[in-house]
Amino acid sequence: MEEHELYGCPCCSGTIGCLFRVNETVRDLKEQAATGDDSFRNRDLDRASIGRRNFIRTGAAAASLAALMPKEGRTQAISTEETTIFTNAKVLTVDDAFSEAEAIAIRGNRILAVGSNEEVRTVAGKNAAVIDMQGKTVLPGFIDAHAHVISGAIADDVMEYVGMNSYATVDDVLQQIAQRASETPAGEWLVFRNFDPAVQEGAETLTFSDLDPISSEHPIFVLNASGHIAYANSKAFEVSGITNDVSDPPGGEFVRDAEGNLTGMMKNNVAFIQIAENYPEMTKVEPVDALLRLLENWAQHGLTTVSELSLGVLCQSPGDVQIMTEAAQSGRMKARIRAYPFYTLGAEAWDRADVMQGNGNALARIAGYKLVADGSNQGFTGWQREPYLGSDNRGLRYMEPDEMTAAALERAGKGWHLAIHGNGDAAIDNILDTFQALVDAGVDMSRVRPRIEHCSILHDDQIARMKKLGVSASFLIGHVYYWGIAMRDKVFGEEKAQLLDRCRSAEKAGIRFTLHSDFMVTDPNPLHMIEMAVTRRTWKEPDYVLAPQETISVETAIRAMTSEAAWQLFSDHELGSLEPGKLADLVIMEQDPRDVRQDEIKNIRILETWMDGRQVYSA
Ligand SMILES: [Zn+2]
Numbered sequence: 001m002e003e004h005e006l007y008g009c010p011c012c013s014g015t016i017g018c019l020f021r022v023n024e025t026v027r028d029l030k031e032q033a034a035t036g037d038d039s040f041r042n043r044d045l046d047r048a049s050i051g052r053r054n055f056i057r058t059g060a061a062a063a064s065l066a067a068l069m070p071k072e073g074r075t076q077a078i079s080t081e082e083t084t085i086f087t088n089a090k091v092l093t094v095d096d097a098f099s100e101a102e103a104i105a106i107r108g109n110r111i112l113a114v115g116s117n118e119e120v121r122t123v124a125g126k127n128a129a130v131i132d133m134q135g136k137t138v139l140p141g142f143i144d145a146h147a148h149v150i151s152g153a154i155a156d157d158v159m160e161y162v163g164m165n166s167y168a169t170v171d172d173v174l175q176q177i178a179q180r181a182s183e184t185p186a187g188e189w190l191v192f193r194n195f196d197p198a199v200q201e202g203a204e205t206l207t208f209s210d211l212d213p214i215s216s217e218h219p220i221f222v223l224n225a226s227g228h229i230a231y232a233n234s235k236a237f238e239v240s241g242i243t244n245d246v247s248d249p250p251g252g253e254f255v256r257d258a259e260g261n262l263t264g265m266m267k268n269n270v271a272f273i274q275i276a277e278n279y280p281e282m283t284k285v286e287p288v289d290a291l292l293r294l295l296e297n298w299a300q301h302g303l304t305t306v307s308e309l310s311l312g313v314l315c316q317s318p319g320d321v322q323i324m325t326e327a328a329q330s331g332r333m334k335a336r337i338r339a340y341p342f343y344t345l346g347a348e349a350w351d352r353a354d355v356m357q358g359n360g361n362a363l364a365r366i367a368g369y370k371l372v373a374d375g376s377n378q379g380f381t382g383w384q385r386e387p388y389l390g391s392d393n394r395g396l397r398y399m400e401p402d403e404m405t406a407a408a409l410e411r412a413g414k415g416w417h418l419a420i421h422g423n424g425d426a427a428i429d430n431i432l433d434t435f436q437a438l439v440d441a442g443v444d445m446s447r448v449r450p451r452i453e454h455c456s457i458l459h460d461d462q463i464a465r466m467k468k469l470g471v472s473a474s475f476l477i478g479h480v481y482y483w484g485i486a487m488r489d490k491v492f493g494e495e496k497a498q499l500l501d502r503c504r505s506a507e508k509a510g511i512r513f514t515l516h517s518d519f520m521v522t523d524p525n526p527l528h529m530i531e532m533a534v535t536r537r538t539w540k541e542p543d544y545v546l547a548p549q550e551t552i553s554v555e556t557a558i559r560a561m562t563s564e565a566a567w568q569l570f571s572d573h574e575l576g577s578l579e580p581g582k583l584a585d586l587v588i589m590e591q592d593p594r595d596v597r598q599d600e601i602k603n604i605r606i607l608e609t610w611m612d613g614r615q616v617y618s619a
């Protein structure tokens with residue numbers, strides 16, 4: 001029987017919140033939420049006024065997101081009269097008919113007209129600025145329906161990505177670390193994230209013997225993609241004051257060799273936080289700035305709306321709302337955010353902070369409530385009907401069925417839309433039972449708009465139940481591309497792996513679905529995600545197509561990253577398609593994804609991204 005390292009869904013665990021407990025802002029927000037103290041700190045003096053007056057607190061007089069933000073309307077300055085026409089374009093409107101147009105005009109932050117050059121010019125008037133697109137393709141801005149931008153941004157800001165997107169082998173990763181060491185002054189930390197030896201070819205782990213030769217002058221810290229393992233060099237242990245005498249904290253481990261000596265590997269955040277919190281950037285990085293930088297960076301991929309599916313995890317309190325709010329009020333946000341308060345804080349904590357469904361405005365809004373049924377399939381903690389390959393382990397339930405149903409009934413009863421994480425087939429059974437219980441209780445499911453997150457393993461009987469209950473799916477399509485071979489060979493075996501991310505079957509059954517990155521599980525690149533769903537090729541064996549019967553058309557994949565995502569995030573009235581009256585979020589590309597080879601979709605150049613009527617990226 002194979003021994004696997006078990007780990008949960010990194011996005012849905014509290015790792016990031018724990019890792020950043022030393023961060024000054026995180027600490028303040030957590031404290032304020034706990035004490036109800038809204039007096040501002042010195043560090044807020046130079047901040048936007050919102051930071052001083054209106055910290056989210058618990059208690060009866062809590063300032064709610066609703067109070068902090070205008071219900072509707074724009075918060076970023078632009079003349080409402082300013083009109084721009086894009087002519088001679090190939091506008092893929094992604095309306096119901098997937099219709100094409102020649103031109104589009106925007107006025108202020110809204111779409112004014114879509115049609116022929118002449119039609120649009122007539123509506124826009126003589127004073128409009130005209131941009132000749134010379135045949136370029138215009139699409140609605142892309143929407144990542146499931147990511148973790150608030151907790152992920154801060155990690156992204158202070159940890160360099162060394163994951164499989166960019167580095168195929170462990171040696172490549174080590175080379176990159178050495179490169180950084182050679183160009184960084186001695187004594188400064190080198191910190192990395194998303195190292196994944198389960199997928200990246202080479203050694204299974206990193207130890208002192210790998211990292212010490214790279215540098216004895218720089219503390220080096222590397223976080224595993226799972227978020228539950230980390231590695232450091234001797235220097236990092238030394239500056240953290242951790243010696244061979246250290247004892248393991250409850251629930252964590254400093255891994256030792258046969259002689260009882262530390263190896264540099266650590267399990268669980270309670271252990272590796274003792275190293276990581278000595279990295280000064282961890283303390284100082286400003287979450288709002290990190291978030292703004294992340295969204296600015298992602299504009300190059302055409303993302304105009306992103307999401308936070310575990311709101312509250314960073315500050316371990318509703319304080320996360322404050323971060324989102326400040327970002328939205330800064331006037332510098334390059335993408336919109338739709339957020340889901342996370343269940344581990346408890347419904348009462350969110351109610352006390354007066355955070356409710358629909359709070360916010362078009363830039364930042366509370367979209368729904370998030371529950372979690374199980375762990376991660378590649379971490380062998382997704383809850384399964386049958387044991388994992390060559391094992392008697394069936395995974396883990398994060399919520400018991402009764403508990404999940406009670407929580408869902410309570411939230412839905414207060415008007416919440418629900419997103420429930422389910423990776424394993426048995427977890428999805430439990431989620432469907434929960435949604436059935438809502439129907440039985442007479443809950444209006446059109447208001448709940450229930451979605452299953454990742455929804456990784458689906459049987460035909462489950463697809464039928466989803467259709468009947470009006471449940472939609474959001475697929476982490478990188479599971480197919482990055483982990484497809486591991487799913488086939490290590491996790492499920494060939495037969496069950498065919499049930500992974502069943503996009504075509506969902507489409508045929510009339511089940512709505514989206515594609516997502518689950519950032520930081522994968523870094524979001526919408527064109528690449530579209531390509532993954534269209535080809536279902538795998539990273540490890542590029543000629544192997546995992547479940548070819550589940551490939552979808554380019555049009556369907558585009559919908560999954562635009563109009564369907566807008567619908568799942570309760571924003572279909574304002575986003576997701578290029579139609580008059582909707583918000584002016586669009587992406588301009590060199591080519592139409594339908595016109596290139598399927599394995600070239602990810603290489604299409606993004607030329608410009610516009611959000612809220614403003615150009616936020618230009619190549
Ligand atoms: Zn997630």
Ligand SMILES: [Zn+2]
Pocket residue numbers: 009011012421453454
């Ligand atoms: Zn998840």
